[in-house]
Amino acid sequence: MNDHGDDAQPDLPGSERRRLRTSRLIQYLLLQAMIVAACALALLQSLPGPPSQYQLSAFQLTEAGVERAVTLPYFSSLRNAMNDPPRFEGHFVRPAGEATQPWSVFLPRFTNGVEVTVNGVVILDSRRDPAANRPDRNTPAIAVIPASVLHDGDNAISVRLFIWGPITGFLDRVWVGPDELLRPSYDLRTLVFVTLPVVFSSWQAILAVILGIMWVMRRHEPAYGVLAVAMAVGVGQAFLQTPMGGETLFSKLNVILISSAPIESALVLTFALLFSGWKWQRYAWILFLPGVLLALAGAFGNQALVRALFLVLAIPMVGLSLVIMAIVTARSVLKRPNVAGLLLGCAITIMLTCWIADLLSVFQMTPNRIFVSRLSYSVMLVAIGAGLTWRFARALNQVDGFAGRLVTQVREAEEKLKASFAREEERARAAALARERTRLMRDLHDGLGGQLVSIVALSERGNGGAGIGDAARAALKDLRLVIDSMDDIGGDLMLALGSWRERAMAQLRPHDIALDWRAGTAQGLPVHPELRPWHVIQIVRLLDEAVTNAVKHAGARRVTVRIETLAGSDGLHRGCITVEDDGKGFEIAPDGAAAGAAKAARGLRNMRSRATRCGAELELSSCAQGTRVRLTLPHRFPDSDAAAG
Amino acid sequence: MNSLNDEPKVAAITVVLLEDDAPTLWRLQDALTKAGYQVRAAGTLAEARACLAQGAPRVLLTDLQLPDGHGVDLIRETRQRYPDTEIMVISILGDEESVISAITVGATGYLLKDAFPTDIAATVRDLVAGHSPISASIARFIVRRTQNTPEPPPGPALNTTKLTPREIDILWGIAKGFSYAEIASHLGLSRQTVPGHIKNIYRKLEVHTRGEAVFEAVQQGLIKL
Numbered sequence: 088m089n090d091h092g093d094d095a096q097p098d099l100p101g102s103e104r105r106r107l108r109t110s111r112l113i114q115y116l117l118l119q120a121m122i123v124a125a126c127a128l129a130l131l132q133s134l135p136g137p138p139s140q141y142q143l144s145a146f147q148l149t150e151a152g153v154e155r156a157v158t159l160p161y162f163s164s165l166r167n168a169m170n171d172p173p174r175f176e177g178h179f180v181r182p183a184g185e186a187t188q189p190w191s192v193f194l195p196r197f198t199n200g201v202e203v204t205v206n207g208v209v210i211l212d213s214r215r216d217p218a219a220n221r222p223d224r225n226t227p228a229i230a231v232i233p234a235s236v237l238h239d240g241d242n243a244i245s246v247r248l249f250i251w252g253p254i255t256g257f258l259d260r261v262w263v264g265p266d267e268l269l270r271p272s273y274d275l276r277t278l279v280f281v282t283l284p285v286v287f288s289s290w291q292a293i294l295a296v297i298l299g300i301m302w303v304m305r306r307h308e309p310a311y312g313v314l315a316v317a318m319a320v321g322v323g324q325a326f327l328q329t330p331m332g333g334e335t336l337f338s339k340l341n342v343i344l345i346s347s348a349p350i351e352s353a354l355v356l357t358f359a360l361l362f363s364g365w366k367w368q369r370y371a372w373i374l375f376l377p378g379v380l381l382a383l384a385g386a387f388g389n390q391a392l393v394r395a396l397f398l399v400l401a402i403p404m405v406g407l408s409l410v411i412m413a414i415v416t417a418r419s420v421l422k423r424p425n426v427a428g429l430l431l432g433c434a435i436t437i438m439l440t441c442w443i444a445d446l447l448s449v450f451q452m453t454p455n456r457i458f459v460s461r462l463s464y465s466v467m468l469v470a471i472g473a474g475l476t477w478r479f480a481r482a483l484n485q486v487d488g489f490a491g492r493l494v495t496q497v498r499e500a501e502e503k504l505k506a507s508f509a510r511e512e513e514r515a516r517a518a519a520l521a522r523e524r525t526r527l528m529r530d531l532h533d534g535l536g537g538q539l540v541s542i543v544a545l546s547e548r549g550n551g552g553a554g555i556g557d558a559a560r561a562a563l564k565d566l567r568l569v570i571d572s573m574d575d576i577g578g579d580l581m582l583a584l585g586s587w588r589e590r591a592m593a594q595l596r597p598h599d600i601a602l603d604w605r606a607g608t609a610q611g612l613p614v615h616p617e618l619r620p621w622h623v624i625q626i627v628r629l630l631d632e633a634v635t636n637a638v639k640h641a642g643a644r645r646v647t648v649r650i651e652t653l654a655g656s657d658g659l660h661r662g663c664i665t666v667e668d669d670g671k672g673f674e675i676a677p678d679g680a681a682a683g684a685a686k687a688a689r690g691l692r693n694m695r696s697r698a699t700r701c702g703a704e705l706e707l708s709s710c711a712q713g714t715r716v717r718l719t720l721p722h723r724f725p726d727s728d729a730a731a732g
Numbered sequence: 733m734n735s736l737n738d739e740p741k742v743a744a745i746t747v748v749l750l751e752d753d754a755p756t757l758w759r760l761q762d763a764l765t766k767a768g769y770q771v772r773a774a775g776t777l778a779e780a781r782a783c784l785a786q787g788a789p790r791v792l793l794t795d796l797q798l799p800d801g802h803g804v805d806l807i808r809e810t811r812q813r814y815p816d817t818e819i820m821v822i823s824i825l826g827d828e829e830s831v832i833s834a835i836t837v838g839a840t841g842y843l844l845k846d847a848f849p850t851d852i853a854a855t856v857r858d859l860v861a862g863h864s865p866i867s868a869s870i871a872r873f874i875v876r877r878t879q880n881t882p883e884p885p886p887g888p889a890l891n892t893t894k895l896t897p898r899e900i901d902i903l904w905g906i907a908k909g910f911s912y913a914e915i916a917s918h919l920g921l922s923r924q925t926v927p928g929h930i931k932n933i934y935r936k937l938e939v940h941t942r943g944e945a946v947f948e949a950v951q952q953g954l955i956k957l
Contacts, residue, residue, distance in 0.1 A: 528827050533797060536824035537753060540845040544755035563846050567825055571869060575876075585868030585909030597848050604911065611908060 111421050119436045126440040137272045141264025146175040162451045163256030175246040179263045183239040191266040194228045196259035200249035208236045225457050227276040253394040257456045287465035288325035295319040310361035317354035320347050343385035346397050349404040350378030356408040363419035377404040409439045427474030434470035438463045517575045524573040539563045572623040581611040583623045591634050603647040611650050612662035622724050625697040632694050633666040633716040641670020662720040672709040746770045750780040750794040767853030777801040788814035795822045796830050804837050811838030818859050828873040840864045840934045863927040864934050871906035894936040902929050
């Protein structure tokens with residue numbers, strides 16, 4: 088019900104909040120004062136009438152047996168005059184030569200009913216028009232005088248004013264003249280006081296349906312249901328007509344509906360209270376008391392009683408409701424400024440102004456008797472419609488924003504899920520690899536490994552088995568390499584090189600070759616998350632090849648392994664591993680292959696092929712002072728072994 | 733493995749050697765005997781227990797897969813009965829599966845079965861001198877267990893909670909192939925203290941009591957309290 092969204096700044100200090108509320112109150116009151124002034128100004132404007140030359144205001148009035156001269160407009164003091172209505176006798180002159188165009192009698196305003204007689208012939212009885220019988224509507228009347236009745240020169244006109252309450256009788260000025268001159272004024276009044284209210288009543292009917300649907304769909308907001316009922320009551324009131332006699336069941340219902348203004352106002356008041364966040368209390372039923380009393384009077388009493396009660400119950404009830412609504416709405420708007428509340432507040436101010444104007448009119452404190460309360464109610468209907476639409480649009484915007492946020496959040500969550508799924512997959516893959524490695528290791532340990540060790544031992548015992556022993560030892564070394572490279576090293580090649588160093592030292596020690604290990608920093612090489620076991624095997628075998636060459640072909644005394652991280656010209660860091668020996672070297676053919684022994688040549692070719700597969704650069708240089716193998720690692724290792732082709 | 737270059741002074745150093753593969757047993761026995769150790773060789777757990785019954789050896793060298801049982805049991809028994817005996821496991825691949833499970837019951841080193849005779853003697857000599865050998869792959873295995881992962885990697889269970897950050901740094905250095913001297917200089921230590929740290933690491937990985945075994949089982953998620 089409440090617009091929590093635009094609540095006032097809640098964390099302001101007390102004095103600041105008071106100051107803010109005061110300034111808001113002043114602004115609100117200024118706005119309402121301007122609206123009152125504008126309304127008063129508008130109400131003071133009288134509707135344009137026909138040319139004044141056709142206006143009749145001097146009449147001879149016979150009222151309650153007394154005859155006297157009066158000037159219209161005339162306020163009668165009678166509340167009921169049906170059997171002996173006041174009779175106004177007057178004269179008008181039709182100039183000669185105007186017989187060609189029809190003449191009419193135009194009565195812009197009267198309460199409650201009129202019967203017009205021209206030259207003794209009744210030409211108009213407003214009581215036959217139900218709409219004209221509603222004193223709250225300012226229905227005008229016009230009647231064309233039959234040509235046969237009218238004659239040139241002096242004509243007599245007589246108006247009988249029927250009064251049946253609840254207010255006193257009234258007759259505005261009367262115009263008699265050419266129909267075409269009187270008609271526009273009549274049409275204007277009909278438009279404003281008859282057609283427009285019908286249009287607004289239709290609008291009210293639509294509102295009743297919309298609000299009813301709203302309440303059905305949102306049962307926890309009873310304010311809409313209350314307003315829907317109020318609108319429905321208003322529609323019934325507008326379209327049902329005053330019965331002019333008879334006391335049938337239908338006519339009683341009719342009376343109850345027509346006098347339902349206090350019920351309607353109580354309903355609208357309840358809506359305003361609920362709308363401003365007020366909780367329904369049991370004692371609030373008292374608001375409906377006037378309406379219920381009136382309805383009971385309609386059901387069990389007669390029409391005269393209803394009319395009399397209407398004056399004392401309905402009109403004050405409407406005014407009271409308006410005053411309470413004005414206060415409640417103002418408070419609600421000051422607390423939480425919102426467009427719907429502000430519109431409602433302004434509409435209530437307009438209605439209140441009009442209600443006061445009508446009251447003044449009833450008490451004959453204004454020169455005329457035009458009732459505008461009912462008309463001003465349409466402003467309220469417009470405000471309700473506009474407020475509803477505003478809230479609906481705002482709610483849609485919120486839903487859109489919410490949906491947008493939701494879409495973003497769902498997308499983020501999806502991405503997180505994807506990433507975590509990929510991580511989980513990677514972890515599962517690593518775990519599977521580790522399990523496989525453990526299994527393989529156990530198998531090799533129990534089988535092949537033990538057999539190879541036995542071969543080594545046996546070859547050492549029997550003389551001349553050195554070749555077999557070396558082969559078995561080489562097989563064991565390769566076995567360790569394969570198992571080692573399956574281990575998850577988290578992309579840190581240094582962890583693989585650590586194990587390789589041990590194996591290389593074990594290999595070099597029997598040959599009395601020293602291994603000089605120079606790792607520049609504690610980190611050594613950049614970490615490559617994309618590093619896979621097959622990369623590691625290629626690199627380690629390449630390095631093995633370099634060390635084996637140094638042992639077998641170069642006759643070296645010392646092998647130096649240098650591990651560095653180089654910053655390239657492109658700003659990227661690349662790992663670089665250099666294996667140097669101080670052997671006798673060999674000649675390198677222009678194509679990079681060793682010119683010497685076929686075996687060494689094959690070794691070099693293998694090294695190149697392994698470097699290419701890993702996307703690394705291999706640099707070979709050899710001279711009489713030694714051989715240098717320099718391996719520059721790629722910035723990113725290739726995903727597939729495509730280069731193997 | 734870091735060998736020391738001292739001349740061998742191995743008088744009266746007794747070694748109990750348990751290995752079921754005959755050629756390997758001869759080979760190891762040869763290497764040790766030639767280096768001057770007093771070796772009592774055994775091919776089965778029963779024989780080894782008989783050898784141990786004769787008195788505490790200085791060093792126990794044992795294989796794990798044996799015809800009449802598992803070497804881990806013998807290591808545990810020896811560790812309880814002769815706390816001063818240095819225990820070393822004989823491994824084919826130097827793998828965590830065999831070495832770590834031996835460390836948790838009290839071994840402080842490992843020996844590769846195909847090591848050259850000189851290396852075999854040097855490794856035992858270093859062990860007696862208080863220098864426990866550790867391989868890069870074993871160090872790597874241990875440090876990986878110190879990292880918090882949702883599920884422990886496969887392999888033998890290991891409780892690393894007692895290791896200090898410094899000890900973990902040393903293990904990282906070994907895993908990356910740095911020498912003791914390099915590790916010492918990177919960490920601002922004296923080179924001589926590194927072997928002592930490694931022995932401490934082995935001792936901290938050992939499961940001493942039943943309570944610790946339960947604690948470790950809970951840590952590894954094997955037991956739910």
